[in-house]
Amino acid sequence: MGQIDKRLVELGITLPAAAKPVATYVPWVRTGNLVFISGQGPIVDGKITLQGCLGDTVSLENGIKSARLCAINVLAQLKDACGGDLDRVTRVVKLLGFVNATPSFADHPKVINGASDLMVEVFGEKGKHARSAVASPSLPFGISTEVEAIIEVE
Structure with missing residues (x-):
């Protein structure tokens, strides 16, 4: 078991199988040392969770x-x-x-910290990254958030 797998165990995180695409795209592309990961939603056991709109039906x-x-x-x-x-x-x-937010919702950075904090918890210094957190009037399947990533690998 590798160091990152051990860290995931310490954090109580079990990674699911990589989800299959739901449209005409691939879930990730590697070019050189970079992996571009397509947008991922809040899916648990193959089921969409946490649907709705921040500033309306979904709490911070x-x-x-x-x-x-x-x-x-x-x-x-x-x-x-x-x-x-x-x-x-x-x-x-x-x-x-x-x-997925109402026009008056302004805490996008706090929401996406849920993803950013996890990367730092898992990878330490290597997990610190550049980031954008943006509002959307809707997201696929009514999900409340979606996150994509660019990761450097050996």
Whole structure:
């Protein structure tokens, strides 16, 4: 078991199998040392969770949980891209987080911290990254958050 797998166990995180795409795209692409991971939603056991809109039907706390679930699914895709070895990660380069939000909702950064904090908890210094957190008037299947990533690997 690698160091990152041990860290996931310490954090009580079990990565799911990498989800299959729901449209015409691939879940990840590697070019050179970079892995581009398509947007991941808050899916648990193959089921969509935490649907709704921040500033309306979804609390800030549940938005943060949703972003964390998205990040767990990003890690599942990353593990697939790394042939099962997350110790190959050299840097989380960037996260892009989308928040299904009302026009008056302004805590997008707090919501996407759910994903960012997880990357730092798992990878330490290598998990610190550039990031954007943006509002969206809707997201696929009514999910409350979606997160995509760019990761550098060996």
